Amino acid sequence: MRLWCAVFLSLAALAGSARVHAAVHSIEQPEWTTPIAPFQITDHLYYVGSRDLASYLIVTPAGDILINSSLESSPALIRRSVEQLGFRFSDIRILLISHAHWDHDAGSAAILRATHAKYMVMDSDVPVVESGGAKDFFYPHDLYPPAHVDRVLHDGDRVELGGVVLVAHKTPGHTRGCTTWTLRTPDQGKMVNVVIVGSWNVNPGFRLVNRPGHPASYPGIAADYRKTFALLRSLPCDVFLGAHGGYFDMLAKLARVKAGADRSVWIDPQGYQRAVAAKQHDFEAELHRQQSAPR
Numbered sequence: 430m431r432l433w434c435a436v437f438l439s440l441a442a443l444a445g446s447a448r449v450h451a452a453v454h455s456i457e458q459p460e461w462t463t464p465i466a467p468f469q470i471t472d473h474l475y476y477v478g479s480r481d482l483a484s485y486l487i488v489t490p491a492g493d494i495l496i497n498s499s500l501e502s503s504p505a506l507i508r509r510s511v512e513q514l515g516f517r518f519s520d521i522r523i524l525l526i527s528h529a530h531w532d533h534d535a536g537s538a539a540i541l542r543a544t545h546a547k548y549m550v551m552d553s554d555v556p557v558v559e560s561g562g563a564k565d566f567f568y569p570h571d572l573y574p575p576a577h578v579d580r581v582l583h584d585g586d587r588v589e590l591g592g593v594v595l596v597a598h599k600t601p602g603h604t605r606g607c608t609t610w611t612l613r614t615p616d617q618g619k620m621v622n623v624v625i626v627g628s629w630n631v632n633p634g635f636r637l638v639n640r641p642g643h644p645a646s647y648p649g650i651a652a653d654y655r656k657t658f659a660l661l662r663s664l665p666c667d668v669f670l671g672a673h674g675g676y677f678d679m680l681a682k683l684a685r686v687k688a689g690a691d692r693s694v695w696i697d698p699q700g701y702q703r704a705v706a707a708k709q710h711d712f713e714a715e716l717h718r719q720q721s722a723p724r
C-alpha cells in the first residue's frame with residue numbers, strides 16, 4: 430500500500446483554504462475505513478484496526494492499552510473490533526499513538542471521552558495533538574478534535590500496566606515526536622520482541638535540506654531521520670508491526686493465515702531488517718536528490 434494520507438495531506442497543505450481543506454480531508458483511502466476481522470498476534474496483543482490503519486489492543490489483568498485512535502471516524506470500527514474479540518472498550522486504561530498525524534490520532538478525543546483512559550504522548554508530538562493538528566510542522570490545516578495529554582513521554586520511557594511494559598522509542602523525522610513502541614511479551618510458550626514502527630516515511634514535500642529562503646521542514650529533520658534509522662536497525666525484532674498494515678505486509682501475511690498458517694506468520698525478523706534498510710535507502714536517495722537540486 431503505497432498510497433496514503435501524505436498525498437492528500439500535501440494537497441491540503443498546498444491548498445491552504447478551509448473550504449478546500451474540508452473537501453480534501455473527506456477523501457480517505459478506502460483501505461483506511463474498510464473493516465477487517467480483528468485477530469490475535471501474540472498471547473496478549475491483538476489487531477483491532479482497519480485494512481490499513483493499524484490499531485493494537487494489549488490486554489492485561491489491570492485493564493487494556495490501545496495504540497492508535499486513527500481517523501475521527503475510526504473509534505466505532507475499533508470498538509466493534511475490541512468487542513468482537515470479547516473484550517470491553519471501557520477496559521481501555523491507556524491510549525497511545527504512533528505519531529501525531531490525523532490518520533493515527535484524530536479519534537483520540539472521542540476514545541478518551543468514551544473510556545476515560547489516560548493519554549500518553551511523546552514530548553515533541555504533544556503540542557500537535559493538543560492543538561488538534563494546528564501545530565504540525567507540515568500539515569497545520571489538517572485539523573481534528575484536540576485531546577488533552579495526561580502524561581508526556583520522553584525517549585526511552587516505559588508505559589506499564591498489569592505486568593506489561595511498553596518502551597517508547599522516539600523515532601523523529603516523520604513527525605517530531607514519532608514513536609516506535611517495543612514490548613517483550615509471551616507468545617505460545619516463549620518470549621518474543623515486538624516492534625511497532627511509528628513511521629519511516631519522508632512525505633511528499635518534506636524539505637530535508639536547509640537553503641537560504643527555503644528552510645528545512647524543521648531544523649535538524651535530516652539528522653533526526655538518520656538517528657531514527659540507526660535506532661530501528663538496532664532494535665531486536667521478532668514480531669514486526671507498524672502504524673500502517675502496509676509497513677509489514679499485513680494483508681499478505683493474513684492471506685497465509687487464512688490459507689492455514691498459524692500466527693507465527695507475524696514473526697518476521699528478516700522482513701523487518703529488509704524493510705528498515707529499504708526505507709533508509711529511500712530516505713538517503715531523497716536527501717541526495719534534494720542536496721543535488723539546483724539552488
Ligand SMILES: [Zn+2]
Pocket residue numbers: 528530603628
Ligand atoms: Zn504520518
